[in-house]
Amino acid sequence: METQSAALIGMGLAAVGMAGSGIGIGYIFGKMIEAVARQPEAEPILSKYAWIGFALVEAIALYALVLAFIIMGQA
Amino acid sequence: MQTMQPLHAFTVHTQLPLDLFGVDISLTNTAIALLLTSICSTVILILLLQRQSILPGRAQLLGEMYFEFIRNMTLKNIHEHGEHYVPIMFTLFTLIVGSNLMGLLPGSFAPTTQIVVTGTLAVAVFLYTVYLRVRLHGWGFFHAFAPHGIPFYLMPLMVPVEILSFLARPVSLAVRLFANMTAGHTVLGVIAFFGLLAPWYVQWVPLSLSVALLGVEIFIAAIQAYIFCVLSCVYIDDAIHPHS
Numbered sequence: 001m002e003t004q005s006a007a008l009i010g011m012g013l014a015a016v017g018m019a020g021s022g023i024g025i026g027y028i029f030g031k032m033i034e035a036v037a038r039q040p041e042a043e044p045i046l047s048k049y050a051w052i053g054f055a056l057v058e059a060i061a062l063y064a065l066v067l068a069f070i071i072m073g074q075a
Numbered sequence: 076m077q078t079m080q081p082l083h084a085f086t087v088h089t090q091l092p093l094d095l096f097g098v099d100i101s102l103t104n105t106a107i108a109l110l111l112t113s114i115c116s117t118v119i120l121i122l123l124l125q126r127q128s129i130l131p132g133r134a135q136l137l138g139e140m141y142f143e144f145i146r147n148m149t150l151k152n153i154h155e156h157g158e159h160y161v162p163i164m165f166t167l168f169t170l171i172v173g174s175n176l177m178g179l180l181p182g183s184f185a186p187t188t189q190i191v192v193t194g195t196l197a198v199a200v201f202l203y204t205v206y207l208r209v210r211l212h213g214w215g216f217f218h219a220f221a222p223h224g225i226p227f228y229l230m231p232l233m234v235p236v237e238i239l240s241f242l243a244r245p246v247s248l249a250v251r252l253f254a255n256m257t258a259g260h261t262v263l264g265v266i267a268f269f270g271l272l273a274p275w276y277v278q279w280v281p282l283s284l285s286v287a288l289l290g291v292e293i294f295i296a297a298i299q300a301y302i303f304c305v306l307s308c309v310y311i312d313d314a315i316h317p318h319s
Contacts, residue, residue: 052298052305055295056302059251059254059255062251063254066254069257
């Protein structure tokens, strides 16, 4: 029973890793809006890179999810 | 109240047990979904390009736009002999985007939610880049691990880091695609479960959210396939011109 509850706590702790990804996504889109406001004609090029960056940063958050799954499998 | 099992959808069932000289080649739901994906994408692409003319119709235009998109992506990321790698990138992109979208059909199964599938694709790309690098550069293969212009006393630090980052490539490729797909389906499942459990006067909140999430999932399915292909292109380009 103790290992199970420890696993649940661990899964919750793994979710903390998503905070960094949240900061990253906010940073990407903040900079994107800034750049488009400075140079609106560059939007198609910028949005492509912004979406690629978004997906890469989002994947980091999902590594935390994978960690949570691994902990769940161990319990 | 039934218990929620968000990961229940990802279990692999054997549909048709097959045995080839002691090797288990049973037809599982993953294999069936992969076969369906390849058949469907082939049939759709053939149908799109069936009647070819100088003045393209809507279907031909769609097929050509799809091909042009992948061709431009490949040529932009592989600077030398990019044309050689257009077919493999087209196949990779079509397979991945098809199997991602396959999972969004109700009652269906996405092969990319199995790390076996994404891992096989990523390791295949990785081994291909290793082969390319050995064939093009021979023993210069190991030069990639010792970048130019760094002082030699930093070598004991840099070489292990370079080797580790080289070996981490297939892992990150595989886990990125697998985790994105699995997480997307899990979120959809959880939201749908909330929708079923909620009292009728708030049921519209999770159910309308699940519609919006399905839209996001379609977008993510395409963008993850795109990222897989872009990174494969970058790795192949890196194998042709290591640290140029």
